[in-house]
Each structure stands twice: as structure tokens, then as C-alpha cells.
Amino acid sequence: MTPAAPTPAYRRLSVEERRSQLLTSALDLFAHRAPEEVSLDDVAEAAGVSRPLVYRYFPGGKQQLYEAALRSAADELQHCFDEPREGPLLPRLSRALDRYLTFVDEHGTGFSALLQGGSVVETSRTTAIVDGVRRVAAEHILSHLGVTGPGSSLRMTIRMWITAVEASSLIWLDEDKQPQAEELRDWLVEQFVAMLTVTARRDPQTEALVRALDEDVRH
Amino acid sequence: MTPAAPTPAYRRLSVEERRSQLLTSALDLFAHRAPEEVSLDDVAEAAGVSRPLVYRYFPGGKQQLYEAALRSAADELQHCFDEPREGPLLPRLSRALDRYLTFVDEHGTGFSALLQGGSVVETSRTTAIVDGVRRVAAEHILSHLGVTGPGSSLRMTIRMWITAVEASSLIWLDEDKQPQAEELRDWLVEQFVAMLTVTARRDPQTEALVRALDEDVRH
The missing domain is CATH 1.10.357.10 (Tetracycline Repressor, domain 2)
Structure with missing residues (x-):
């Protein structure tokens, strides 16, 4: 309807790319809020994807997402x-x-x-x-x-x-x-x-x- | 029946004394085990009292007991x-x-x-x-x-x-x-x-x- 409005990019990503995109969005949220204040909904919204998709990647929910984000931050920190x-x-x-x-x-x-x-x-x-x-x-x-x-x-x-x-x-x-x-x-x-x-x-x-x-x- | 056997002392304690006795037993357990490995049963046994009694003092269960014990340790540490x-x-x-x-x-x-x-x-x-x-x-x-x-x-x-x-x-x-x-x-x-x-x-x-x-x- 309004092609000029910015829309989230739904382009096809590989499993690894998608996972990494979700972790980046999560880390960005964790950088500004305490972990318990970040929901999977927030991550879905920030990444411009559906909530079920976030759940598909992190079936363990928030805890699993947090640990994965932490591990990715730890890797970055070690660099x-x-x-x-x-x-x-x-x-x-x-x-x-x-x-x-x-x-x-x-x-x-x-x-x-x-x-x-x-x-x-x-x-x-x-x-x-x-x-x-x-x-x-x-x-x-x-x-x-x-x-x-x-x-x-x-x-x-x-x-x-x-x-x-x-x-x-x-x-x-x-x-x-x-x-x-x-x-x-x-x-x-x-x-x-x-x-x-x-x-x-x-x-x-x-x-x-x-x-x-x-x-x-x-x- | 066997009056010589050591039995836990069930003498009447004031509310404050009882609370402090339970906290001492809890701290002693926490000193040797990680908090998640200490149950209210363990505290009851260590203090020689019934489990319901421990629950009466700490109706919030393990979490409340842990916080109270921590606060008491913190007070001691500050001394x-x-x-x-x-x-x-x-x-x-x-x-x-x-x-x-x-x-x-x-x-x-x-x-x-x-x-x-x-x-x-x-x-x-x-x-x-x-x-x-x-x-x-x-x-x-x-x-x-x-x-x-x-x-x-x-x-x-x-x-x-x-x-x-x-x-x-x-x-x-x-x-x-x-x-x-x-x-x-x-x-x-x-x-x-x-x-x-x-x-x-x-x-x-x-x-x-x-x-x-x-x-x-x-x-």
C-alpha cells in the first residue's frame, strides 16, 4: 500500500545467517536492558521476524536465547x-x-x-x-x-x-x-x-x- | 526407651531464639554445600526440629530461608x-x-x-x-x-x-x-x-x- 514505508526485510537467510541475525538483535537489546526485561517478542520485533520463527530457533525460549547470546558475546569478547x-x-x-x-x-x-x-x-x-x-x-x-x-x-x-x-x-x-x-x-x-x-x-x-x-x- | 541416646533438644525457645537457631543451622549447611543443594528438610534435621516448624518460620520456603541466612551472614561479615x-x-x-x-x-x-x-x-x-x-x-x-x-x-x-x-x-x-x-x-x-x-x-x-x-x- 505504501511502498515507501520501511518494511522489515523478509529475505531468505540460511539457518546460520538467521541464527546470527537473531543473536545480533538479542545482544543489541541486552546491551540496553537487563536480560529479564527482554522477551522473545522483543527480539522478533527487533529482527523484523515472527515470534514462531524465534521460537523455532530457540525452542528453549528466553533462557536458551540468553545463553546463546551470552556465548556469542563471550566469543566476541575473547577476540x-x-x-x-x-x-x-x-x-x-x-x-x-x-x-x-x-x-x-x-x-x-x-x-x-x-x-x-x-x-x-x-x-x-x-x-x-x-x-x-x-x-x-x-x-x-x-x-x-x-x-x-x-x-x-x-x-x-x-x-x-x-x-x-x-x-x-x-x-x-x-x-x-x-x-x-x-x-x-x-x-x-x-x-x-x-x-x-x-x-x-x-x-x-x-x-x-x-x-x-x-x-x-x-x- | 533409651534415655542414654542423644536426642535433639526440643526445649522451648522464643521466636527470636528459634529463628536464630534455624539460621545458624542453615548457615552451617550453606558453608559446606551450594545453596541449591540445601533443602528445608536438611535444615529441620540439622536443627533437630520438624519440617513444618521450619516452614512456619520461613513460609516462603527455601528462597526465603536462603535470603534470611544471607542477610544474617552479611551482618556477621560487616562486624x-x-x-x-x-x-x-x-x-x-x-x-x-x-x-x-x-x-x-x-x-x-x-x-x-x-x-x-x-x-x-x-x-x-x-x-x-x-x-x-x-x-x-x-x-x-x-x-x-x-x-x-x-x-x-x-x-x-x-x-x-x-x-x-x-x-x-x-x-x-x-x-x-x-x-x-x-x-x-x-x-x-x-x-x-x-x-x-x-x-x-x-x-x-x-x-x-x-x-x-x-x-x-x-x-
Whole structure:
């Protein structure tokens, strides 16, 4: 009737394309609302498809959709950590943090809801997905640092810093993204070195690492 | 018939005493099992009372019991932060950490389940209880530091350290409570100073605090 009006595109998509389109729409909704406030209807509307179609892809309903969206966000987040193993170490960490903070910036509310827990769609499976990302982050850091057999002090320090990064990015979202991402990034890199330096006082493995980081900065 | 056999004490308790007895039994169970694995039957058995009695006190069932137990644990945890405002600052922090680590030690599994989320009894209300404890911890620290109008850099640093303390105590439980609590405590105090020192480089309020802490250590 009104051919000029924008209509949702019903073009034929492959199963994978359709699934990915639905997940993108869902992630976009989760980025602005808490998971429990997103319905399958909302996703259908956002993607411009029928509700039965959303159900066909996610017969487990909202919970299944949420987990699939979370897994897709987790994959995307893990890509932030891909960084070539060349050049000085701290700038590599800075670049990974830049990508991470961009991700946080784009996924706002959904990211907070996810990390803060307390959502009605939170289960031990969703927690396992989030823990998986933390584990991958720790492995990346250790691998960049060239450590193969990390002792418990070093592992604890790295995991503590990762948690601190999460906490600070939640606070950052709460505080209307102040300070600027670049400043937050530099501060986090400095916290990384400071935390390792404390551990280095009682752990030879970490001490050797801190010395290497220091040499790295001088060259 | 066999008067020598130990029987549960059915003595008359006041409503408050009974409630507190049930919560103590529940907390004890939550300390060794994940919340979803504790039933009202278990609590009745542990407290040596009938199941209907447990239901009379917690008509909302497991969820209500869990929240009440959590709130009671949160109150107990907050007492760890009570520390007289006298003497050097860092030893005050050490003493509060000692009490905190004793609490973590005693509440083991329940404490992890609580902080890690992903439990089926996790809701926005339980999250709010946990966040409340974090907020109280931050207020205590700021008050001991003598800060009344904390800027965002200082607040972020304190909250980051609190999260780091939580993370490290979870890891500590995972790693069979290694290192010794005293060593973990000293390391956490040093991390506190190190994190503040990094922030001090760009924030005058934090810089003044770090100078005061430093003076404190010298005297």
C-alpha cells in the first residue's frame, strides 16, 4: 500500500545467517536492558521476524536465547585478547584493553547485568561461560608474559587484576564512562605493574617477570 | 526407651531464639554445600526440629530461608569491619582482614557460591545484599582514611581493591587455603598501598592520602 514505508526485510537467510541475525538483535537489546526485561517478542520485533520463527530457533525460549547470546558475546569478547606476540609487552596489554573497553562501551547494560549476576536468567551454565572468558584472559596474559608454569602467587595476581579490570569497567559504566577510556586504560596498565611488583617481593618467578617488564620499558 | 541416646533438644525457645537457631543451622549447611543443594528438610534435621516448624518460620520456603541466612551472614561479615579509630592505619586494615579471612575460612562453600553467583536461588535481592556489604566495606575504609568527600578516582581504587580482596579469597578457598591467611593478609595490605600509589600519580586527593599513610608507617 505504501511502498515507501520501511518494511522489515523478509529475505531468505540460511539457518546460520538467521541464527546470527537473531543473536545480533538479542545482544543489541541486552546491551540496553537487563536480560529479564527482554522477551522473545522483543527480539522478533527487533529482527523484523515472527515470534514462531524465534521460537523455532530457540525452542528453549528466553533462557536458551540468553545463553546463546551470552556465548556469542563471550566469543566476541575473547577476540579482544587476540594480540600478536611482538613488540614491547605493556603496549600489547594496552591495545587489548582498548578493545575490551570498546566492547564494554558497546554492550553497556547487558555487560553489567551479566557480570553483576542477580539476573533471573543467571544459572551455573551462564556463570561457567563468564568464568571461561576470565580463564582465557588469564591464559593470554601468561602466554604473552612467556610463562608456562605459573606458580600460585603469579596466578592469583593475574586473576586479581582481571577481576579488578571487570570491577573498574562496571564502575566506569555506572559513572557515565568517566574518566576517558584512554585514561582508564593507562591506569589499569599501571595497576597491573604495581600488583605484580607487590607479588615480586615474595615470589621469585614474579620478580623475574617484573624485571623483564622493566627492561622492556627501557628499550 | 533409651534415655542414654542423644536426642535433639526440643526445649522451648522464643521466636527470636528459634529463628536464630534455624539460621545458624542453615548457615552451617550453606558453608559446606551450594545453596541449591540445601533443602528445608536438611535444615529441620540439622536443627533437630520438624519440617513444618521450619516452614512456619520461613513460609516462603527455601528462597526465603536462603535470603534470611544471607542477610544474617552479611551482618556477621560487616562486624569484621568494626575497628576502633585509633593507632596506625595499616594495622587497622590488617586486623579487619584477619577477621574477614576467618569469616571466609568458616563459611567456605557457601561464601563462594554467594560471591560467584550462578546459584538458582540468586536474585536481584540477594545481589543487593552482597552489594550492600561491599558498600559498607568501602565506607569503613574511607572513614578510617578520614576522607569525607571521596573523588571518583579514589572511590574506584577502593572498590577495585575490595573486589580484588573478594577474588583472592575465592581463589584462596579454591587452592586449599594456600598461602597461610597471615601471608595473604599482608599481601592484600601491600596491594592496597600499591593500588592507591598508582592512583596518587594522577589524583591529588589520593596523593595526600598516600603521603599520610607513608608518614603513618614511619612513626
